Amino acid sequence: MTTVTRRLASVDALRALTMLLMIFVNDLVSLKDVPSWLEHAGDTEDRMGLADVVFPAFLFIVGLSIPFAIANREAKGYSRKSTLIHILVRSLALLVMGIYNVNYENYVKEGALIPQYWWLLLATVAFFLVWLDYPRDMKKNKKHAFQWTGILLLVLLALVYKGRDHGNIIWMRPHWYGILGLIGWCYLICACLYLWTRGRQPVLWLSFFFFIGLCIADSAKMLVVLKPIRNFFWIVGSGSLPSLTMGGVLVAILYRRGVEKGKTVQTLGILLAFAVLATVAGFGLRPYWGISKLRSTPAWILICMGISIASFVFLAWLMDLKGRKDWYRLIRPAGTSTLTCYLLPNIHFAIYHLMGPRWRLPENLRTDGVGLVKSILYAFLIVALTGWLEKKKLRLSI
Numbered sequence: 482m483t484t485v486t487r488r489l490a491s492v493d494a495l496r497a498l499t500m501l502l503m504i505f506v507n508d509l510v511s512l513k514d515v516p517s518w519l520e521h522a523g524d525t526e527d528r529m530g531l532a533d534v535v536f537p538a539f540l541f542i543v544g545l546s547i548p549f550a551i552a553n554r555e556a557k558g559y560s561r562k563s564t565l566i567h568i569l570v571r572s573l574a575l576l577v578m579g580i581y582n583v584n585y586e587n588y589v590k591e592g593a594l595i596p597q598y599w600w601l602l603l604a605t606v607a608f609f610l611v612w613l614d615y616p617r618d619m620k621k622n623k624k625h626a627f628q629w630t631g632i633l634l635l636v637l638l639a640l641v642y643k644g645r646d647h648g649n650i651i652w653m654r655p656h657w658y659g660i661l662g663l664i665g666w667c668y669l670i671c672a673c674l675y676l677w678t679r680g681r682q683p684v685l686w687l688s689f690f691f692f693i694g695l696c697i698a699d700s701a702k703m704l705v706v707l708k709p710i711r712n713f714f715w716i717v718g719s720g721s722l723p724s725l726t727m728g729g730v731l732v733a734i735l736y737r738r739g740v741e742k743g744k745t746v747q748t749l750g751i752l753l754a755f756a757v758l759a760t761v762a763g764f765g766l767r768p769y770w771g772i773s774k775l776r777s778t779p780a781w782i783l784i785c786m787g788i789s790i791a792s793f794v795f796l797a798w799l800m801d802l803k804g805r806k807d808w809y810r811l812i813r814p815a816g817t818s819t820l821t822c823y824l825l826p827n828i829h830f831a832i833y834h835l836m837g838p839r840w841r842l843p844e845n846l847r848t849d850g851v852g853l854v855k856s857i858l859y860a861f862l863i864v865a866l867t868g869w870l871e872k873k874k875l876r877l878s879i
Contacts, residue, residue: 491543491796492733494809496657498792499538504533504826504860512852513844519853529781536660536774537725538792540667544729545793548555548670548680548737572669574879578608579662581635582827584653587644602831605824607634612820614878632669633816657715661823667726682734689727695720697779700770716747721777723765727760728773728786732793745802753794760787781808811861814868818876822867827861 509515509532523703555565555782588597595603610631615624618839644651658666671688678684698704699719717724732752763772763783770778800806815822833840844860846855 489549489797490800490806490809491793492549493543493813493816493838494796494800494806495538495545495793495816496542496819497809497812499535499542500815500822501812501817501860501864503535503539503553503823504863505662505828505856508859509593509858511620511847511849512856515852518759521774524771524773524775526773527767527785529772529774529784533774533781535784535787537722538789540664540722540725541729541732541786541789541793543664543668544671544726544731545733546728547668547675547730547824551672551676551680552737552812561676565673566635567615568672568676570714571879572665572672574612575661575668576658577635578651579659579665580655581608581638582661583656583659584642584644585657586644587651589643589645589650592801596639598831598834600638600642601827602835603634604638605827605831606629607638608824609875609877610877611636614876614879616874645700646671663717663722667723670723671726672729673836674727680734682731685727685731685734689724689731692716692724692727693779693782696724696782700776700778703860718777719781721782722783725786728790732790736793736797737845740801745797750796750803752790756787756790756794757789759783761789812864814871815864818867818871820877820879821870822873824865824877825863825866826835 506519509520519529519532520530522528522530532707551564554567559567585604586600588600590597593600607814608631611628612631613627615627630843639653642653644653646654655662657663673687674685695704695716696719704719735752735755736748738749739745763780763786765778766778766783767864770780772778772780772784774781783833800809809816835864842855867876
């Protein structure tokens, strides 16, 4: 029997592909005449574009990584208390970064002490100072000096912050936590559940169905009576988002145990059936509330889960079973230094706008097929830059 605690190439590859797509779809806002099937669907539309599949795939991958990461810590001798602290610290870091990124979007441009793009640039630099994966041989005093500089910079940026909400000037607030914050909440909930249950499937399956049920009940307007407490205590996304992460946890458990028993092919077949079942259930629920990311409908959740599971099954068969990993080298940094890869466009975006309009690409390079090629090349460039920084030992690690 083989115990699977090492990093799986299939998980890293799925994470890298998802990160590459995330950079690509995020860059589509710089283009004109983008095909609707690539963009987010509108709030009232019953459909989803490619952009609507990327974030749920990432939440699924977060869950997929949890059992392997915790098993790795156990193999290295870390206590459950130490692992819990690790989970709490990681979650807090993601929440902090998410809240800062969201507040940038509501920043008051006129009359602010620090211009909006300088605020974003300095906040991102502060993230690197605080959460950089510093070399082990670096002196602690030097490392702490960098980290405290980052913390103080974040405090200063918070003190000078001014935002706008419905015409009123406000200070920093969570709003919707941002992509990183939502990932942080889902990771916190599902990692703590996994740690508490020690990976026991019955409770985790119950949790999964509870999250799905909560999402269905919320979509059906059955939880209106709970509205008074929602601002103080609620499960993020009304259970929709954690269900994706918990789905990833369950797939990882099933896959790991199948590999340990020498039944990899059979397990992949079971997981593929799980993907088909989730997709069919999603389309079965579509007539009730439609497919919508913005409304977090059950159909959107289940269809995206089916796509994510099927993608993992294919990559596990290709890479873990068949050993075909060479194609992945080009995008590997997006799977191993994912947070760095996600934040680099913030730095580029801020510098790009600080340099002024004369540096913007001509409109004909941002339209139709030429524009799409530009966004694809941009995504690969960010991944390549992430890889270069990784070689220089400059990567975020939380």
